[in-house]
Amino acid sequence: MRARKLFIGGKIRAIRTTEGLTQAAFASKLGISTSYLNQIENNQRHVSASVLLALAENFAVDIASLSDQDTARMLADVSEALADPLVGAAQPSAADVKLVVQNAPTFARAFLTMHQAMRRAGEQLAELDETLERSGALNEPTPYEEVRDFFHYVDNYIHELDLAGERLGAQIEKSRGSPLRGLADHIERQHRVRVTIGSDAEENGRLRRFEPVSRVLWLNGRMAGSTQAFQIAHQIGLIEHEAMMTEIIEKAAFRSEDAKAICRIGLANYFAGAAILPYQRFVEAAGALRHDLTLLADRFGTSIEQVAHRLSTLQRPGLKGVPFFFARVDQAGNITKRHSATKLQFARFGSACPLWNAHRAFETPNRIIRQLAETPDGSRYLCLALAVTKASGGWRDPVQTYALALGCEISHASALVYGDDLDPSQAASFEPIGISCRICERPNCHQRAVPPLKRRLHVDANQRGTVPYTLD
Template sequence: MRARKLFIGGKIRAIRTEAELTQAAFAAKLGISTSYLNQIENNQRHVSAAVLLALAENFAVDITSLSDQDSDRILADVVEALADPLVGAAQPSSADVKLVVQNAPSFAKAFLAMHQAMRRAGEQIAELDETLERTGALSEPTPYEEVRDFFHYVDNYIHELDLAGEKLGEQISKSRGSPVRGLAEHIERKHRVRVTIGAERQDGSEKDGKTLRHFDPLSRVLWLNARTPASTQAFQIAHQTGLLEHEATIDRIIEKAAFHSNDAAAICRIGLANYFAGAAILPYGAFLTAARELRHDLTLLADRFGTSIEQVAHRLSTLQRPGHKGVPFFFARVDQAGNITKRHSATKLQFARFGSACPLWNAHRAFETPNRITRQLAETPDGIRYLCLALAVTKASGGWRDPVQTYALALGCEVTHANELVYADDLDLSQASSFEPIGISCRICERRDCHQRAVPPLKRRLHVDANDRGIIPYSLD
């Protein structure tokens, strides 16, 4: 297969700017001409292997971090935003969009932020009524979207917290007893926090299954719900440990992210503590080694580390440590209405930012066979093929009258990595007919013959003939 040319002018320019060097001085260190460097920075020339090696030698740059995956991620988001009817402008060509994203990624991100603001304004106009106007419920930006994008654009990998979590995980693995006991002893020894597990909270509040964790900073008591499995209890102790032990690191990350609201900062704090907890329960090195040894068998990995399959699947999508990467996975959590409540992709597959997911994706079919992993070989409109796994999960929170949480977990990778997964052993990856066509979102999917299309693509003209009716009531040019 022909090697893909690497156009990363923006990253090269950022390295030079950080080193405070002129183009001439920077080019001299790399052993290339100034004009060649200028062409690289403007994405007129691709980066050669010799230049990559010179970067690694002279500027301590990890070559594996210099991929154009960030550009792919931003490009997918910009294409979807441009397809939004709210934009309402003449659509630029794919080449023009790619040029903007490669040469001016900060401008592309600013455009995405503006598009989100425009959508929020449109929602306010469309949905505002007397109650909402009085309460101002829609007046603030959506903090969850802001935090989601933060993790999205850092490749869902936080190096400082990952290393810290791994260090704690290695310590706990050496202690006797279960992870819950080891983490409880650690937080009591280091932070004078006593862990109590019971059906009733320490403050005397009513028993229920809705509260998983409650920390009282005055009494230094961390209460955990006894109805939750041990994997959840261990995760919650690790989460609280992260908040106490790495507050300064978390503060620094949040400050650097420069969120637009206090709510977004607060949500990100929870997300970062969750990240630390995942890194502690599933330490990077040990988990990556086990994943390769067990060929990414989700059940066996969950059994070995005493965690849930969801924790395993999510952790697999974060194994992007520079110089020590695992298989690049996408991960998502999907509810029964098709809404994606968690998403991350270390692959080229980028999830729709708005609306439901493609109905042909096997994540929807997972609800038909709860607690059983379903497989799908799929191909997206860009011609890339994936091995997709999906599992419907049900979480009961209490008694008969208490609500039951149900959602599907989706995990997948490009078929080029399929031989590293046990789930591909009996699948025929050589036949094009084995792969089902899926998309990202109907409005940006240009497939002409999709029988599940909900709305027409915005970049194609429609032909409607009253005398000719197919599966869908129009044809595309």
């Protein structure tokens, strides 16, 4: 198979700018001509292996970090934003969009921020009308959107916290008890925090409540042991790594205090996942067990959701796992958690493609279902989905139901036990899926909800197919 050419001119330019070097000086250190460097920075030439090695040798650059995965991710986001009716302009070609994303990623990010503001403005206009002008919140993304995009663009991998979580996991493993017992002993021994499982935390559906003065951590007794362990690890992260989290948050330059607070929770959750599923042990076990979700959950005493989410974060330089996408989808099709280390990117707004097997998972709760799927760009995936129901109490208490979705590109299917009896050699084995209807250009989708915004419609009153139009 021919190696894929790497066009990362924006990243090369960023490295040179950070070093404060002219193109001539930078090219000299790399052992190439200035004109060649200029072509690389403008994505007119791909980066050769010798240039990558020179970057690593002269500027301590991690070659693994110089992938174009973030370019693919941003390309999907910008394409979706351009398809929004709010943009309302003539649609640029796919080649033009790719050129902007590759050569001017900062501009592309600014465009996405502007698009978010436009969407919020439209939504608030519909709901608030006259009060919109008095609202000062339109110029900034919502805190949750800021934090979501932060994790999205760092590949959902935070190296410092991952190492810290792994160190705690190694300590807990030495205790030779359950993760729950080991974490409870650690927080009591190291921080004089007593863990109490009982009714106090169950009021108003709380999972956890920490009292800094009395040094008591209350946990909901109705939670599974794996969730209780996760909540203890979360609290340990907040106590032990406050300074590290603050530094990460400050570097992210969030626009609001709410976003900083939300990110801190996200970072503590990340640390907890790294502690109960330590990186190296987990990536080795995942390979040995061929990514069997149930067996991995049993081995580490965690839930399948924790295992699936952790699989999507295995992006450590030099020890990467199989690249997965992961999502959590509610019954209305809204994606409430999302991350992709693959080329498949989720819609930032609206519901997921109805042909995706995540929706069918609700028909067979607590059973993993499989799908061979192909996206409009020709990429093929092995998709897994599992519907999960979490009861929170008695008869009158709410029941939380959602689907977990996990998948990888078909080239990695042999590493998964779920791919053993499937036949990826047959094109007919793959079901067509998209990102969302408004940016999917498949002409004959029987589940299309709205027409694609980049295609002209032809409406013939004398004919009617699955939808009342055809695409030119």
